Structures are given as structure tokens and as C-alpha cells.
Amino acid sequence: MRIVLVIITVVLVILAIFTAANWSVLTIPTPLSFVAFSVEGPLGVILLGVTLGLTLLMVAYALLLRTSWLVESRRFNHRLEEQRELAEKAESSRIIALQELLEQEFEDMKTSLQTLSASGLARIESAEKALIKTIEENSNGIVAQIGYIDDRIKGGSESSNT
Template structure:
């Protein structure tokens, strides 16, 4: 319990204690002046009733302030939740965009790699064909030399 709450509870308890044990004095009829007229009545009970009315009004004021504060906090929480959801959607969108960009980049790299591999393959085929032709020519020369014909004599 907070110190202010404890102090208020102590004051209310003290007022109740004094009112209970001095009720006879509070209920005595005395002349009361209202400024423009004079009436007879229990001044102590009137003062106690006015104090209770003031306490009730302050209590209602505090409850109204708390209710207003709670509604405001609730409104702020809803706005915060909406902002949080918006941020999460934006983050998901960024991840989706990043995923798409990475997929595009990967496809571009794969295309370039395949083009390069095709170029290397065609170059390799050309070199292999050239090598086959050179070897065939050497074999042809060797065959002619083995048969006894020299290619220079023709």
C-alpha cells in the first residue's frame, strides 16, 4: 500500500472513530447561521455529512480519472498493436522482395554460367575436332611413310 493511501485510510478511520465515540456531541441541536437566516440543527452531523459528500465527490473524480486513463491506455495499446502489425507486414514484404531479388540474381548467374559453359564446350569441341584432324594428318603421313612413299617425292 502506498504511503498516500495509507494516510487517507488512517484519516478516514480516525474520523469514524471520533464520530462514533462523540456522536452525542455531534447530534446536539445548536443555532446555525446561514448568513441571511439562522436555523437550529445538529452542526456536527451537518459537517460530517458535508465531509462525507466531499469525500464521495473526490472518490468519483478519482474513479473518472482512472477510467479516462485506462481508456487512453487502451487506445494507445491498440494504436501500438496496429503499428506493430504494420511493421511486421513491412518486414515480411522486405523479406519477400529480398527473396525475389536473390532468385533473380541467381537466375542471372546461372544463365551466365550456362552461356559460358556452352562457349567453353563449343570451343572444346572445336579444339577436339582440330586435334582429331591434326592426328589424322599425322597418321596419314605415317601410313604413307610406312608404305614407302614419301610425301615430298610426289
């Protein structure tokens, strides 16, 4: 864009120098025909005026395009910012929902773990009681057998003493 501006400026400066150098030739009155009528005037000045008018129209058009581009760009940026905000809100609501879901799942897991732990402890206590009962029964049986054997030994030694 800068190069185009430099080229346009150089061309306008060259045109100004050319006009200044040939001003006397440009201002010579000549007969001009406009198909329906004729007028006498300086052809060079008229063509220079038309050239300057077209140049001004081109500059105005370029400014209009630039302005409309800037307005459109600003509008797109505004829409983009709105969409970005909507996306951030949606993302934050999804994160909050995920966090709530995870908290609920962890709470459910904690409850399940406590239930399993309590039932496991109850089963361990039940197994412990059964084991104690079995040990007591076995120890009573062993004591009874030892007593029986002891009685037989004592009974056998008493019969050998008599």
C-alpha cells in the same frame, strides 16, 4: 497505489471512531448563520456530512480518472497492435520481394554460368582441334624428316656399298 489506499482507509476508520466517541457533542443543536439567514441545527453532523460528501466526490473523481486512463490505455494498445500488424505485413512483403529478387538474380547467374560454360566448352573444343591439327602437322613434318633422313642414310649406305 496500495499504500495510499491503506492510508485513506486508516484515516476514515479514525474519523469513524472519533465520530462515534463524540456523537453526543456533534448532535448538539447550535445557531448557524448563513449570512442571509440563520438556522439552528447540529453543526457537527453538518460538517460530518460535508466531509463525507467531499470524500465521495474524491472517490468518484479517482474512479473517473482511473476509468479514463484504462480506456485511453486500451485505445493506445489497440493502435499499437494495429501498427505492429502493419509493420509485420510490410516486413513480410519486403522479405517476399527480397526472396523474389534473390531468386531472379540466381536464375540470371545460372543462365550466365551456362552461357559461359557453353562458350568455354566451344573454345576448348576449338583449341583442342587446333592442337590436334598442329600435332598432326608436326608429326607429318617429323615423319617426313625421318623419311628424308632415312632416305639419306639408305642413299649414303648404298653409295658406300657400290
